[in-house]
Amino acid sequence: MLHMLPMMLRGALVTGEVTAGAIVVASVAASCAVAMRLSTLAALDWPARVYIELFRGTSALIQLFWAFYALPLVLPFRPSPIITAIVVLGLNGGAYGAEILRGALLSVPRGQHDAATALNFSATTKVFRVVLPQAWPLLLPPMANLFIDMLKNSALAGLVQVTDITFNAQILQESTLRNAEVYGLALVIYFIMALVLAGFMRLLERRMKFPVGARI
Amino acid sequence: MMWNWSFAWHILPTILHGMVITIEATILGMLLALVLGLFWAGLLLLPNRWIFWSTHGITEFIRDTPLLIQLFFCYYVLPEIGITIPALLTGITVLGINYSAYTAEVYRAGLQNIPRGQWDAAKALNFTTWQTFTRIILPQAIPPIVPAMGNNLIAMFKDTPLLSTITVMEMLDRAMIIGDKTFRYLEPLTMVGILFLIISLMASALIGFTQRKILVRR
Amino acid sequence: MNHKASIEFANIHKSYQRTVVLENLNLTVAPGEHVVIIGPSGSGKSTILRLLMTLEKPDSGEILIEGESVWHTTRDGRNVDASPAHIRRMRGKVGMVFQHFNLFPHLRVLQNITEAPIRVMGMPRSQAVRRATDLLDRVGLADKAEAWPAELSGGQKQRVAIARALALQPRIMLFDEITSALDPEIAGQVLQLVLDLAKQTEMTMLFVTHQMRFARQIADRVLFFDRGRIIENGTPEQVLDHPQQPRTREFLNNVFQAS
Numbered sequence: 193m194l195h196m197l198p199m200m201l202r203g204a205l206v207t208g209e210v211t212a213g214a215i216v217v218a219s220v221a222a223s224c225a226v227a228m229r230l231s232t233l234a235a236l237d238w239p240a241r242v243y244i245e246l247f248r249g250t251s252a253l254i255q256l257f258w259a260f261y262a263l264p265l266v267l268p269f270r271p272s273p274i275i276t277a278i279v280v281l282g283l284n285g286g287a288y289g290a291e292i293l294r295g296a297l298l299s300v301p302r303g304q305h306d307a308a309t310a311l312n313f314s315a316t317t318k319v320f321r322v323v324l325p326q327a328w329p330l331l332l333p334p335m336a337n338l339f340i341d342m343l344k345n346s347a348l349a350g351l352v353q354v355t356d357i358t359f360n361a362q363i364l365q366e367s368t369l370r371n372a373e374v375y376g377l378a379l380v381i382y383f384i385m386a387l388v389l390a391g392f393m394r395l396l397e398r399r400m401k402f403p404v405g406a407r408i
Numbered sequence: 409m410m411w412n413w414s415f416a417w418h419i420l421p422t423i424l425h426g427m428v429i430t431i432e433a434t435i436l437g438m439l440l441a442l443v444l445g446l447f448w449a450g451l452l453l454l455p456n457r458w459i460f461w462s463t464h465g466i467t468e469f470i471r472d473t474p475l476l477i478q479l480f481f482c483y484y485v486l487p488e489i490g491i492t493i494p495a496l497l498t499g500i501t502v503l504g505i506n507y508s509a510y511t512a513e514v515y516r517a518g519l520q521n522i523p524r525g526q527w528d529a530a531k532a533l534n535f536t537t538w539q540t541f542t543r544i545i546l547p548q549a550i551p552p553i554v555p556a557m558g559n560n561l562i563a564m565f566k567d568t569p570l571l572s573t574i575t576v577m578e579m580l581d582r583a584m585i586i587g588d589k590t591f592r593y594l595e596p597l598t599m600v601g602i603l604f605l606i607i608s609l610m611a612s613a614l615i616g617f618t619q620r621k622i623l624v625r626r
Numbered sequence: 627m628n629h630k631a632s633i634e635f636a637n638i639h640k641s642y643q644r645t646v647v648l649e650n651l652n653l654t655v656a657p658g659e660h661v662v663i664i665g666p667s668g669s670g671k672s673t674i675l676r677l678l679m680t681l682e683k684p685d686s687g688e689i690l691i692e693g694e695s696v697w698h699t700t701r702d703g704r705n706v707d708a709s710p711a712h713i714r715r716m717r718g719k720v721g722m723v724f725q726h727f728n729l730f731p732h733l734r735v736l737q738n739i740t741e742a743p744i745r746v747m748g749m750p751r752s753q754a755v756r757r758a759t760d761l762l763d764r765v766g767l768a769d770k771a772e773a774w775p776a777e778l779s780g781g782q783k784q785r786v787a788i789a790r791a792l793a794l795q796p797r798i799m800l801f802d803e804i805t806s807a808l809d810p811e812i813a814g815q816v817l818q819l820v821l822d823l824a825k826q827t828e829m830t831m832l833f834v835t836h837q838m839r840f841a842r843q844i845a846d847r848v849l850f851f852d853r854g855r856i857i858e859n860g861t862p863e864q865v866l867d868h869p870q871q872p873r874t875r876e877f878l879n880n881v882f883q884a885s
């Protein structure tokens with residue numbers, strides 16, 4: 193089993209890249225979608241709604257296959273597999289992230305908005321100094337879950353030629369036929385990566401805590 | 409290469425046939441998840457730390473590893489240990505086990521919402537633990553968690569395309585076979601996507617409806 | 627006294643969806659005047675203050691602060707919607723204290739007070755801290771500068787909220803039932819603080835309150851308000867002791883019976 197390790201770890205690096213890239217794409221997509229959804233203009237609200245429903249309503253694997261097999265036929269160029277995977281998995285995560293972010297932002301009570309206005313805060317100060325800091329503690333736990341889901345979803349990239357853990361495991365399985373070892377090892381590596389990610393998120397959560405009273 | 413309607417029309421029956429298998433896998437997988445999840449939740453309630461931590465460890469491991477690798481693992485390893493079952497059955501089993509880790513959490517939250525007084529009252533009436541659990545606690549815990557279970561059902565439905573990777577001929581698998589044969593992926597993949605979208609949107613609406621119903625009743 | 631009114635409402639209409647809250651409201655407040663608004667729940671008292679604080683926009687009519695329209699400016703001789711910059715400038719003249727304090731839970735007490743001077747007025751941090759410390763001293767909470775809002779009692783929270791509003795040195799202060807979430811004894815202490823404050827400054831002040839004793843002590847003028855209209859308007863003696871309208875008498879009877 194030891195001789196499998198280097199190849200699996202090389203895969204783990206790619207898995208990490210895909211996940212990190214997808215998280216970045218998801219963060220941008222979710223922020224944009226929420227900004228559009230919270231605007232009062234229907235022309236902005238609707239496209240964001242369609243994006244969210246489209247990606248939440250279909251499955252990640254279908255989205256990935258569609259982008260990998262069908263989309264290049266209409267696109268003038270063919271993006272590399274890893275870029276395709278990062279963008280698709282990122283947009284998929286972003287659709288879920290948008291709902292999480294919106295819920296956290298809307299849960300900041302109206303009195304906080306009133307106080308910020310009464311103190312004559314600009315819109316940006318209000319968002320960054322009043323709303324977001326209070327939304328963070330609510331945002332982080334579901335965000336941690338989403339990131340772990342995205343790590344697990346990154347395994348799908350292995351099905352479209354991205355040389356991640358899954359892809360390398362399949363190659364090792366075909367060449368060695370030691371099925372239990374190969375896939376057992378893959379499961380353990382994913383598990384460890386998830387634990388590391390979860391631990392990191394919990395660290396972040398602890399740093400964000402402030403004492404919250406019933407009514408401030 | 410643009411959309412070809414007659415081709416789409418031509419392959420629709422094949423894809424719909426795959427949909428039957430998709431739905432079959434979802435329903436059977438969910439049934440397994442509902443039963444097994446309740447089993448985990450029950451174990452987590454037992455006043456034994458060893459049982460608690462091992463159950464917790466198992467469900468955590470299931471939740472933190474990709475369904476795809478779990479599928480591969482069972483698909484390749486089960487025959488090695490002498491269990492030869494159809495791929496569809498393997499897929500349903502893995503789906504069910506995977507989601508049991510999530511339904512267990514839902515059950516647990518539902519059970520935690522039942523006030524201690526209900527256990528005390530049942531004990532005062534001299535019910536056995538089993539009677540208390542099945543006759544007093546569960547009937548109160550189940551209705552509020554129906555929407556969450558519904559969300560799990562939809563999530564599982566959207567995970568069924570993964571079964572195509574272990575040769576189960578569900579919707580996505582058929583779409584890919586058509587694509588490989590004809591080199592036209594646009595129509596079959598888009599059609600599968602739209603079918604998924606329609607069904608999950610309808611299911612979401614249904615869950616929203618039951619949720620409002622439940623909220624009104626309380 | 628300044629010839630310009632501090633606050634002027636002219637033909638203000640305000641409704642939420644289907645409920646009409648204010649109908650053709652006219653109201654003038656002189657500079658430095660202390661006006662107490664009383665009236666039954668839901669009559670629109672808070673709405674008046676929220677309009678003045680620009681938390682709500684009137685459906686029609688003009689709100690003038692120191693003779694200047696809040697929501698409109700004239701350009702090429704025409705009345706047009708004011709720019710956000712203009713609205714923010716007008717908003718800067720007004721401060722407000724809320725019923726439920728609305729302190730920022732994620733900022734310590736001192737930061738709650740310094741945040742606006744630093745970010746809105748561009749005051750250097752050291753100066754903002756100095757001023758906040760003075761204000762905390764004035765409201766009797768010098769030792770709570772580093773506390774979190776959640777660690778304070780209701781009365782202490784409201785004192786911090788008052789200090790926070792004062793830090794921007796507004797010309798007009800609005801107090802919306804600032805003691806109705808507090809125990810009677812604590813409420814008395816907070817009201818005493820406001821009374822002292824009112825004596826020391828020349829700010830124009832508007833109060834919504836159910837505390838008749840406080841109203842008598844602080845008010846130059848009392849307005850009785852019902853269903854979006856001013857029913858009675860006069861000195862505390864006129865309105866509280868010799869009400870002219872049966873509706874006012876009924877309301878006052880209910881209030882005094884309750885207390």
Ligand SMILES: Nc1ncnc2c1ncn2[C@@H]1O[C@H](COP(=O)(O)OP(=O)(O)OP(=O)(O)O)[C@@H](O)[C@H]1O
Pocket residue numbers: 642643645647665666667668669670671672673674
């Ligand atoms: N955001 C809102 N949306 C809809 N209706 C509102 C809103 N705010 C206030 N109202 C309604 O407007 C009316 C006046 O409200 P307002 O808060 O001004 O009353 P109030 O005199 O301050 O009452 P209270 O003494 O209870 O605070 C009420 O009928 C209230 O239900």
Ligand SMILES: [Mg+2]
Pocket residue numbers: 671672673802803
């Ligand atoms: Mg009010």
